[in-house]
């Protein structure tokens with residue numbers, strides 16, 4: 001403090017620390033792996049404020065808080081909860097969880113009905129690494145995998161087989177490490193694409209039925225085998241093949257010297273009756289392809305799944 005020539009008392013250059021963030025009246029629970037932008041947007045939406053305004057509260061005053069500190073104040077959730085749920089905040093708290101790599105993390109949208117249920121308003125919830133999540137919501141029967149617009153997520157009400165396949169995969173996930181299961185599922189998905197291209201088996205669910213039910217314009221009819229409609233239709237068989245291959249891998253790991261009674265091609269044909277007799281070249285191709293698949297999946301089982309899994313599969 002100092003006294004001016006006019007006798008007034010003046011505060012000497014006290015630092016000005018504006019309070020730019022206060023707890024908001026309403027909060028929303030973050031989704032696992034949600035992006036920071038998505039969470040700001042949802043938090044803003046339930047408080048009738050644009051998300052960017054929460055993040056940058058003033059056009060002329062600098063907010064000294066980083067995103068994690070700011071969201072801690074705004075949302076009312078502890079920093080540990082926020083850093084676990086939102087990978088984008090972990091660089092501010094590496095002691096809580098390892099930050100994700102700066103690039104290579106795809107993003108996607110969670111089920112639109114889950115978003116509505118959790119936020120109370122229809123909103124897009126964007127998450128990192130959608131490929132590691134289930135491509136569909138069992139509760140709301142919506143296919144979300146690789147769909148860029150939540151409003152176009154595919155309604156699976158007419159195809160319970162697809163939902164049942166995910167339930168089966170979830171059961172497998174309780175007994176097998178996630179990286180192994182994801183790898184086998186992806187390899188089996190690729191195998192089913194190749195088999196579908198050769199017209200060897202018929203899908204139990206047709207993508208045409210799913211597409212007609214979606215009421216999307218004809219111009220959007222799926223052309224690529226990796227289109228979400230075609231992936232969804234193929235999913236029951238992808239999961240069935242995944243379960244079959246994992247069982248074989250486990251038998252092999254339990255006793256590498258035990259001869260399997262059937263080749264993988266024989267077992268495959270038993271579980272997936274062929275739509276037609278393969279041509280001279282297709283039969284050997286199928287055999288080689290499935291042996292390659294089995295070898296890749298066995299290699300992916302390192303470190304091997306728990307020994308007890310062999311008894312369950």
Ligand SMILES: [Zn+2]
Pocket residue numbers: 111112113114115137138139140141142
């Ligand atoms: Zn849902």
